[in-house]
Amino acid sequence: MRISFTVNGNPVVVEAEPLARLLDVLRIDLGLHGVKEGCGEGECGACAVLLNGRIVNSCVTPVAAAADGEILTIEGFCETDRYAVIEQAFSDSGGVQCGFCTPGFVMATEALLRENSKPSEDEIRRGLSGNLCRCTGYNMIVQAVQAASETLNGQ
Amino acid sequence: MSTISRSIPRTDSPQKSAGRANYLDDMRIAGALHARLLLSTRPRARILRVETPALPDGYVTVDHSDIPGTNAVRMINDGWPLFPVDMVEYVGQPILLIAGPDVAVIDELLAAVTVEYEDLTPVFGIDGAETVEDPECFVDYHLEYHLEGAPGPTDQPSGDLAFTITETFDTGAQEHIYLEPQAMAAWCEGHRITVTGSIQCPYYVHKALVTVLGWDADRIRVVQATTGGAFGGKEDFPSVLAGYVALAAHKTGQPVKLVLDRGQDIEISTKRHPSRITLASSVGRSGLAQSTCADIRIDGGAFEGLSSTVLQRAMFNASGVYRIPEISVQGQAYRTNIVPYGAFRGFGSPQAFFASEMHMCHLARKHGEDPLSFKRRHLVRQGDRTITGGTLRDPVKMEEMIDSVLTQSEYNRKRPEYERATGITRRGIGVSLFNHGCGFTGSGERDIIKARVKLRGHADGKVEVLCSNVEMGQGAETTLRKIVAETLGVPIGNVVFQNPDTDQVPDSGPTVASRTVMVVGGLLHTAALKLKDATSPGPGQPVEVEANYQQPAEIEWDQSTFTGDAYPAFSWGVNIIEIELDLLTYAIRPLTVWASFDIGTAIDERIVIGQIHGGIAQGIGYGTTELLEVRDGAFQQRTMTDYVIPGSLDTPEIHVNLVSNPYHGGPFGAKGVGEIPLTGPPPALGDAVECALGVEIHQIPLTPEYLERIVRTQGGAQ
Ligand code: FES
Numbered sequence: 001m002r003i004s005f006t007v008n009g010n011p012v013v014v015e016a017e018p019l020a021r022l023l024d025v026l027r028i029d030l031g032l033h034g035v036k037e038g039c040g041e042g043e044c045g046a047c048a049v050l051l052n053g054r055i056v057n058s059c060v061t062p063v064a065a066a067a068d069g070e071i072l073t074i075e076g077f078c079e080t081d082r083y084a085v086i087e088q089a090f091s092d093s094g095g096v097q098c099g100f101c102t103p104g105f106v107m108a109t110e111a112l113l114r115e116n117s118k119p120s121e122d123e124i125r126r127g128l129s130g131n132l133c134r135c136t137g138y139n140m141i142v143q144a145v146q147a148a149s150e151t152l153n154g155q
Numbered sequence: 156m157s158t159i160s161r162s163i164p165r166t167d168s169p170q171k172s173a174g175r176a177n178y179l180d181d182m183r184i185a186g187a188l189h190a191r192l193l194l195s196t197r198p199r200a201r202i203l204r205v206e207t208p209a210l211p212d213g214y215v216t217v218d219h220s221d222i223p224g225t226n227a228v229r230m231i232n233d234g235w236p237l238f239p240v241d242m243v244e245y246v247g248q249p250i251l252l253i254a255g256p257d258v259a260v261i262d263e264l265l266a267a268v269t270v271e272y273e274d275l276t277p278v279f280g281i282d283g284a285e286t287v288e289d290p291e292c293f294v295d296y297h298l299e300y301h302l303e304g305a306p307g308p309t310d311q312p313s314g315d316l317a318f319t320i321t322e323t324f325d326t327g328a329q330e331h332i333y334l335e336p337q338a339m340a341a342w343c344e345g346h347r348i349t350v351t352g353s354i355q356c357p358y359y360v361h362k363a364l365v366t367v368l369g370w371d372a373d374r375i376r377v378v379q380a381t382t383g384g385a386f387g388g389k390e391d392f393p394s395v396l397a398g399y400v401a402l403a404a405h406k407t408g409q410p411v412k413l414v415l416d417r418g419q420d421i422e423i424s425t426k427r428h429p430s431r432i433t434l435a436s437s438v439g440r441s442g443l444a445q446s447t448c449a450d451i452r453i454d455g456g457a458f459e460g461l462s463s464t465v466l467q468r469a470m471f472n473a474s475g476v477y478r479i480p481e482i483s484v485q486g487q488a489y490r491t492n493i494v495p496y497g498a499f500r501g502f503g504s505p506q507a508f509f510a511s512e513m514h515m516c517h518l519a520r521k522h523g524e525d526p527l528s529f530k531r532r533h534l535v536r537q538g539d540r541t542i543t544g545g546t547l548r549d550p551v552k553m554e555e556m557i558d559s560v561l562t563q564s565e566y567n568r569k570r571p572e573y574e575r576a577t578g579i580t581r582r583g584i585g586v587s588l589f590n591h592g593c594g595f596t597g598s599g600e601r602d603i604i605k606a607r608v609k610l611r612g613h614a615d616g617k618v619e620v621l622c623s624n625v626e627m628g629q630g631a632e633t634t635l636r637k638i639v640a641e642t643l644g645v646p647i648g649n650v651v652f653q654n655p656d657t658d659q660v661p662d663s664g665p666t667v668a669s670r671t672v673m674v675v676g677g678l679l680h681t682a683a684l685k686l687k688d689a690t691s692p693g694p695g696q697p698v699e700v701e702a703n704y705q706q707p708a709e710i711e712w713d714q715s716t717f718t719g720d721a722y723p724a725f726s727w728g729v730n731i732i733e734i735e736l737d738l739l740t741y742a743i744r745p746l747t748v749w750a751s752f753d754i755g756t757a758i759d760e761r762i763v764i765g766q767i768h769g770g771i772a773q774g775i776g777y778g779t780t781e782l783l784e785v786r787d788g789a790f791q792q793r794t795m796t797d798y799v800i801p802g803s804l805d806t807p808e809i810h811v812n813l814v815s816n817p818y819h820g821g822p823f824g825a826k827g828v829g830e831i832p833l834t835g836p837p838p839a840l841g842d843a844v845e846c847a848l849g850v851e852i853h854q855i856p857l858t859p860e861y862l863e864r865i866v867r868t869q870g871g872a873q
């Protein structure tokens with residue numbers, strides 16, 4: 001079936017089974033390799049993208065769910081000013097180690113800060129609870145989100 | 156703080172955040188075929204017949220008959236066959252692979268393969284091995300240590316003994332859950348093969364390929380791909396996968412890529428060895444422990460792999476960080492019909508420290524003393540003998556480290572208060588004291604690894620780091636560059652580090668054993684000093700210098716008797732963990748960790764603290780939720796939903812202080828940090844639970860079922 005949607009602002013049309021994983025369409029058909037597969041079952045958030053502004057795990061999202069929608073992946077988001085702030089905060093806080101989880105955390109951070117521009121530590125931990133990281137122990141990622149939130153709020 | 160410790164931005168951070176770092180599965184390898192494995196469904200069986208369906212064009216099977224060299228995964232010995240010939244030894248053992256262009260077609264073909272087995276009686280785990288009359292062991296060690304100056308067993312007036320305790324501790328298997336699953340690719344060019352993948356040890360893979368292919372070493376090239384976490388899990392197992400893709404690429408003449416999905420990764424990759432440790436100690440009337448007898452059994456799984464060295468490390472930590480005059484240790488690694496167990500951050504040490512720390516708590520309790528105070532009275536000091544009869548030559552700063560976390564955590568106020576508390580919700584606070592020997596055990600660095608590094612200085616001022624140690628998330632790239640830049644007095648931007656390629660870099664050993672900074676960083680420091688004085692062979696030509704490992708002169712080790720200095724230096728740690736748990740769910744909620752570490756000098760403080768945070772989180776998982784249960788030889792936990800690693804809500808606040816204690820043998824005084832942080836949490840959590848519930852802990856993970864049971868049977872939580 002032909003499915004059309006926009007990815008990072010560009011309209012695309014793909015030929016895919018409706019139940020095909022959005023992750024595979026993004027990675028294989030569209031070559032967007034910043035979207036990672038860590039578990040393939042909706043548990044780790046490495047494959048997170050924004051679909052119509054909401055964070056979804058693309059490994060458990062059928063491509064049909066994206067029909068006529070807008071998808072933002074790390075490849076699109078990393079062109080924005082907000083990304084630059086979040087990236088800097090991750091780097092300054094030590095939020096990146098092996099990096100496999102990082103694009104997913106960056107997308108989750110953006111989703112969280114769009115909804116709640118000044119989250120408390122607890123809200124940050126909750127907001128990131130769909131993403132797993134095996135390297136950092138999360139504290140430095142939480143600090144990164146706090147720092148990004150402060151910068152984005154002009155503090 | 157030493158100036159070198161000041162944190163700098165990690166160079167790999169921007170690429171990784173932007174999703175531009177290319178892990179193996181992100182690489183575009185033109186014309187690459189996919190490979191998938193057919194796994195044994197039987198724990199132990201003869202293979203009578205394997206029938207493969209007719210394969211469409213472009214698809215091939217690869218099995219033991221395609222091995223041109225030796226059918227062995229080269230590790231310490233060659234006992235692990237790459238593919239079975241006529242026997243399977245565990246559920247999940249790969250029997251053959253099918254390679255071809257379309258994964259879905261491969262999966263259909265694999266489903267149509269029939270394997271006829273004749274089942275044999277399997278042995279499952281330590282429990283299983285202990286019920287067999289004469290269980291098969293890979294190794295069986297017996298050591299007796301009598302520390303110089305201490306009274307011998309016969310000199311000990313028996314009337315002076317206050318009590319003895321004999322007790323057994325069990326620790327479970329642990330899965331690494333590096334976030335990037337295992338992945339490998341290979342292609343042939345002319346008479347050479349290139350293998351690239353997510354690996355810790357390029358030269359381990361290289362040597363394994365020499366064995367399997369039976370080729371000259373110079374026909375084989377191994378390149379590390381950006382690696383999404385490893386924790387020991389990409390030390391041994393990549394040598395297995397590399398064999399598979401190399402054989403498939405060799406047979407098809409096309410590039411072949413093998414990326415495990417998470418379920419298969421959990422099912423077939425190596426894991427931390429489960430252990431059963433029995434400790435028997437006697438305490439004199441003076442309140443000092445006189446002797447400890449340790450019996451350490453680990454489940455080695457179906458093939459030996461690294462089990463002997465994991466067991467050695469466990470044995471050398473059997474008495475923790477305490478002076479015990481008389482020690483005997485025996486150790487066995489059982490052969491069982493389970494996935495081979497392998498390297499995992501800590502390498503036997505976390506198992507031993509869990510047992511010895513809990514044992515000290517129990518001795519203290521029987522003696523009627525607070526565990527921390529009892530432990531402190533037994534702490535080793537500078538100049539003391541180690542368990543293997545080596546010497547602790549460098550300052551031991553544990554007292555100062557303990558004091559700092561005691562104050563911060565308010566342990567002395569909280570402990571008695573929590574012990575007395577009643578009600579449904581309880582708090583507990585617990586301590587662990589531990590160390591970790593840095594580098595390979597004994598003379599392994601000198602006799603086996605023989606590390607070499609090179610630096611290449613270019614006319615434009617750039618300096619290339621040439622070593623085989625990898626960046627896998629732990630910050631080696633930034634740390635090693637920093638050592639070179641600081642030694643040369645050049646900006647860090649001048650120092651170039653690339654993912655190691657065996658065509659370019661000498662063998663500086665594997666990225667394991669808390670050796671990368673202390674040993675390899677030390678060699679790079681030496682090489683950088685040489686480079687300062689070196690002159691270019693000709694105008695515009697690069698200048699190359701090399702440094703080779705030299706064992707520190709003071710180190711003595713006898714591998715046949717396991718005596719002497721097992722490690723040239725130790726890193727040290729103290730953890731205090733506060734927890735909350737309720738008597739309805741028995742789920743442990745870690746609230747805060749206060750940690751103090753002596754790792755010599757931190758080369759980059761933020762990177763070091765990042766290692767500590769991550770190790771503590773992994774140690775908390777190991778101690779609480781990370782449960783792997785074997786049923787009929789198969790792990791019941793197959794997904795990241797069933798196998799629960801800590802998330803952002805489960806990981807507590809962590810306060811770290813670093814005590815500076817420069818080690819003369821490490822670059823700028825650095826020792827190792829990679830492994831030690833994982834060791835602390837399980838016993839500190841165990842102690843905290845004992846504080847909260849008044850029970851005695853004998854196993855990890857501390858599952859709610861286990862806690863509920865011991866509260867019932869031991870009459871805890873009054
Ligand atoms: S890969 Fe999608 S949630 Fe893990």
Ligand code: FES
Binds near residue numbers: 100383384
């Ligand atoms: S940085 Fe490695 S999993 Fe998060």
